[in-house]
Amino acid sequence: xxxxxxxxxxxxxxxxxxxxxxxxxxxxxxxxxxxxxxxxxxxxxxxxxxxxxxxxxxxxxxxxxxxxxxxxxxxxxxxxxxxxxxxxxxxxxxxxxxxxxxxxxxxxxxxxxxxxxxxxxxxxxxxxxxxxxxxxxxxxxxxxxxxxxxxxxxxxxxxxxxxxxxxxxxxxxxxxxxxxxxxxxxxxxxxxxxxxxxxxxxxxxxxxxxxxxxxxxxx
Numbered sequence: 001x002x003x004x005x006x007x008x009x010x011x012x013x014x015x016x017x018x019x020x021x022x023x024x025x026x027x028x029x030x031x032x033x034x035x036x037x038x039x040x041x042x043x044x045x046x047x048x049x050x051x052x053x054x055x056x057x058x059x060x061x062x063x064x065x066x067x068x069x070x071x072x073x074x075x076x077x078x079x080x081x082x083x084x085x086x087x088x089x090x091x092x093x094x095x096x097x098x099x100x101x102x103x104x105x106x107x108x109x110x111x112x113x114x115x116x117x118x119x120x121x122x123x124x125x126x127x128x129x130x131x132x133x134x135x136x137x138x139x140x141x142x143x144x145x146x147x148x149x150x151x152x153x154x155x156x157x158x159x160x161x162x163x164x165x166x167x168x169x170x171x172x173x174x175x176x177x178x179x180x181x182x183x184x185x186x187x188x189x190x191x192x193x194x195x196x197x198x199x200x201x202x203x204x205x206x207x208x209x210x211x212x213x214x215x216x217x218x219x
Contacts (some may be wrong), residue, residue, distance in 0.1 A: 029143040029185035031115035052186030053169025054142025056091035062155040067148035069108035092177040097170040099163030146182025
């Protein structure tokens with residue numbers, strides 16, 4: 001009886017959460033960066049370096065909204081001081097390696113969508129979005145996605161910077177601290193459990209029309 005129960009539990013885990021046994025292909029932040037770079041290179045713009053330190057900062061940026069979708073798009077944002085005082089220490093990023101944020105995209109939705117759908121829904125809204133995406137000042141990018149309290153709403157964040165590869169947003173010990181829930185680009189890691197479940201189930205969920213907001217910062 002006990003053995004049967006164990007087998008049943010294992011079967012359910014693999015049925016509902018197949019991402020438990022797969023690699024970083026289940027990181028939607030990596031996929032979003034790939035879509036961003038594909039769009040830039042198609043337009044004859046340079047490919048951006050996928051900086052894991054910047055990606056981790058993007059995940060911390062999401063946490064600054066504390067799950068409040070209503071604050072997205074109202075020009076509300078975490079204080080700039082949080083980058084050095086909170087975000088960097090939480091990621092294990094050396095504060096002195098932080099470089100200016102040259103642009104950002106931030107979106108929130110009630111249901112999980114694919115990175116391609118997120119890109120077309122909130123990054124490419126209008127000519128201003130394209131201006132942000134194709135800005136020549138960008139040299140690197142970091143993306144993150146995270147659910148809230150084990151589920152919806154789901155936040156997507158993309159941060160751009162003009163730092164130098166292998167010197168900006170550098171980790172103290174060469175790798176990021178564990179910063180779940182959620183996931184960020186550039187570190188070859190899967191998403192945490194709640195977001196993995198959304199990814200694995202997204203194929204059977206109906207796609208919804210989602211509104212995202214993009215804002216450009218020039219510091």
